[in-house]
Amino acid sequence: MRSVIFIFLSLGLSSCFRGQMRPLHALNDSLFQAASSYREPSLGKRWLVTLTNRQGKEKIELIDLRNRRKIALPGINRPDSQPISVSVSANGDRLAFVRQRADQTELLIYRRNFGTLQKLEISPRGIPRRVSLDASGKVLAVQVSRQGRWDVDVIRLTGS
Amino acid sequence: MPYKQLKNFVLIIGCLGLCSCIAKVDRLQGSLLNGSQKDPALSANGEKLALIVDQNGRPTVQLRDLRNGKILPLRYLRRHQPHSSPSLSWNGRYIAVIAQRGNRRLAIVEDRLTGRIHQLVVPGERIPIRLSLAPDGSKLALQVAEQGQWKIQLFDLTHKIELDQPSGVLRTTVSD
Numbered sequence: 001m002r003s004v005i006f007i008f009l010s011l012g013l014s015s016c017f018r019g020q021m022r023p024l025h026a027l028n029d030s031l032f033q034a035a036s037s038y039r040e041p042s043l044g045k046r047w048l049v050t051l052t053n054r055q056g057k058e059k060i061e062l063i064d065l066r067n068r069r070k071i072a073l074p075g076i077n078r079p080d081s082q083p084i085s086v087s088v089s090a091n092g093d094r095l096a097f098v099r100q101r102a103d104q105t106e107l108l109i110y111r112r113n114f115g116t117l118q119k120l121e122i123s124p125r126g127i128p129r130r131v132s133l134d135a136s137g138k139v140l141a142v143q144v145s146r147q148g149r150w151d152v153d154v155i156r157l158t159g160s
Numbered sequence: 161m162p163y164k165q166l167k168n169f170v171l172i173i174g175c176l177g178l179c180s181c182i183a184k185v186d187r188l189q190g191s192l193l194n195g196s197q198k199d200p201a202l203s204a205n206g207e208k209l210a211l212i213v214d215q216n217g218r219p220t221v222q223l224r225d226l227r228n229g230k231i232l233p234l235r236y237l238r239r240h241q242p243h244s245s246p247s248l249s250w251n252g253r254y255i256a257v258i259a260q261r262g263n264r265r266l267a268i269v270e271d272r273l274t275g276r277i278h279q280l281v282v283p284g285e286r287i288p289i290r291l292s293l294a295p296d297g298s299k300l301a302l303q304v305a306e307q308g309q310w311k312i313q314l315f316d317l318t319h320k321i322e323l324d325q326p327s328g329v330l331r332t333t334v335s336d
Contacts, residue, residue: 021267021280021300021315028313038312041301043294048301050312065299065314090204090295123185130199134206135250135295135326141200141209152197152211154186154226 030068040086042133047092051083060086060097062112075117076110087133087140094137098128107131107142109157120155201246204295205326208232208252212243221246221257236270236277247293249324256293256300267291267302271321278320286311296323 032038037053052061059077063070073095077083081101088095095110107120107128122128126144133140140155198219199212206226213222218241223232232252237243240259247256256269265288267280282288286304293300300315 021278021317021320024299024314024316031314032312037310039303039310040290041292041303041312043292043299043301045295048312048314053310132201134202135204136206139202139206141202141211143198143200150196150198152200152209154209156184156186158184 027065027068031063042087044088044090044092044135047088049086049088049095051086058083060095062088062092062095064092071112073110073112074115085128085130087131089133089137090135091137094133096131096133096137096140098131098142105129107140109137109140120157122153126151126153199245201248203248203252204250205252208248210246210248210252210255210257212246215241219243221255223248223252223255232272234270234272235275237268240268245290247291249293249297250295250326251324251328253324253328254293254297254321256291258288258291267300269293269297269300269317269321278317280315282313296325297321298323 035054038050040051042049046064046066048063048065050061051058060073060083061070062073076095078101081099084098084100084105086095086097093112095112096108097110098105098107105127107122109118109120110116111118122142122144124146126146128142128144129150130143131140138157142153142155144151144153195214197211197213201210202208209224209226211222211224212219220241221234221237221243223234224230225232234255237255237257237259240261242260244258248254253273254269254271256267258265259268264281266282267288269278271277280300280302282302282304286306288302288304289310290303291300298316298318300317302313302315304311304313
């Protein structure tokens with residue numbers, strides 16, 4: 001009888017452990033500094049993009065998870081703008097983000113290979129808040145404020 | 161380069177630049193009827209969209225097929241509201257969301273192929289805020305609030321789920 005109870009307990013415990021998602025401790029410890037704040041994660045195949053706040057300044061950071069390195073994003077972070085939301089394509093080549101600059105809230109696409117920024121107009125006019133990119137980086141879903149309510153627009157980039 | 165040729169060259173480059181800016185905007189069907197729509201998340205293949213809508217005043221995740229505009233049924237994620245921060249795998253086989261169970265916020269991943277769910281209760285005083293699923297479903301990035309700061313933790317899902325690869329075919333999804 002005792003051995004039957006033991007078997008049941010063992011099975012129960014093993015199914016509990018099997019049910020846990022395992023934290024990637026080594027990766028987490030090496031990527032994230034205790035003094036900094038991180039939000040709005042977006043994962044690509046081997047990429048993680050976040051909004052990182054260090055000493056009160058928030059910026060977009062792209063990390064290559066394969067070698068745990070930060071990737072330079074020239075021209076994307078400006079001292080006069082505040083990033084709000086960011087999303088990365090599967091291969092890490094394109095980033096879509098929303099930023100506040102002066103009294104403007106802008107939706108932009110950054111092409112890492114060319115180092116170019118492209119501003120996307122919202123039509124009908126609205127204020128972008130949150131963005132999600134597909135794997136190719138050519139389809140965007142954007143949460144937009146219009147006349148006091150939230151809409152979702154799907155934007156397909158053609159000819160690019 | 162003579163001035164005229166240079167002018168033509170600049171004009172061509174300008175035209176190419178304009179062409180690359182062309183964007184076609186689709187507003188979500190039914191957006192005028194359904195009230196507030198927030199937190200959009202595309203599947204990596206660009207065919208499915210998860211978003212948060214108000215359902216009887218409760219923020220609830222909704223999954224749409226962008227090819228035909230249909231709302232796809234979810235088995236488990238019809239409850240445990242309020243939902244926030246949905247995320248989809250490559251073909252939309254997996255949908256992850258932050259949900260409520262009792263007095264706790266937790267991350268839930270629903271497998272639309274098998275109907276199975278995977279839950280992640282964050283230990284301690286940390287509260288999950290946002291999440292992102294890797295395109296193949298191998299990893300989950302979770303933003304948590306901890307002692308007034310936002311942190312991100314990465315979790316490995318490879319031992320729990322079959323990867324959702326770009327070439328993957330959903331044979332018998334509960335929704336198709």
